[in-house]
Amino acid sequence: MASKKIHKLNGNHELPFSLIALSCSESLLKTAWGINAKLQINLKESLSPVTSKDSPSNTFPLFVDWESSETISFSLIANKATGNFLVKELPNIDFILELSGSIKNSEIQRIVKALKEIKGIAIATEINPAKIKRNCAFNPL
Numbered sequence: 001m002a003s004k005k006i007h008k009l010n011g012n013h014e015l016p017f018s019l020i021a022l023s024c025s026e027s028l029l030k031t032a033w034g035i036n037a038k039l040q041i042n043l044k045e046s047l048s049p050v051t052s053k054d055s056p057s058n059t060f061p062l063f064v065d066w067e068s069s070e071t072i073s074f075s076l077i078a079n080k081a082t083g084n085f086l087v088k089e090l091p092n093i094d095f096i097l098e099l100s101g102s103i104k105n106s107e108i109q110r111i112v113k114a115l116k117e118i119k120g121i122a123i124a125t126e127i128n129p130a131k132i133k134r135n136c137a138f139n140p141l
Contacts, residue, residue, distance in 0.1 A: 018108050019127045020097040021079075021090055026120035028078050031095060032063045034118040035076060039111065041068040043076050050077050050086065058084045072101040089132045093123075 024031050032043045043063040052058035063076040075098040079086045087096065097115070099108065108126055115124035 017100040021093040022095040023123035060086045
C-alpha cells in the first residue's frame with residue numbers, strides 16, 4: 001500500500017506586510033482622501049472594521065484599496081476609537097497605514113516621504129511590527 005504524503009501548514013502562509021504610523025490633525029476620511037490624491041490610490045471605507053485582539057468588542061474604522069497595485073494592498077486603520085487604542089504601544093499615533101504584499105524597502109521610504117508632504121500629517125514613520133508584538137497583518141487578505 002502506498003503511503004500518503006501529508007502537508008502541514010506552518011503558519012507562514014501570510015503575505016509580508018509593513019506598517020507606517022501616522023500622527024495627523026485631520027479626520028480619518030480627510031486623511032484617506034489626502035493619501036489617495038498623493039499616492040494615486042483608491043482607499044475606500046470597509047464594511048468590516050478591525051477588531052482589537054484584547055477586546056473584540058472594540059472596533060476600529062478601516063479604509064482599504066486592493067486594486068490600485070498588482071503587488072501591494074493598502075489599509076488605513078484608525079488607532080483610536082471610542083477612547084481605546086488598537087496599538088496601545090503607540091498612543092500618540094492616530095492612524096496606521098498597512099502595506100501588504102511584495103514591497104521593497106526603497107518603495108516604503110518613497111511612500112513615507114510622500115505621506116509627510118500631505119497637509120495635516122505631522123509624523124509618518126515606518127514601525128517594526130515586532131516592536132508592537134505584531135506577527136500578522138491587521139487586515140489579512
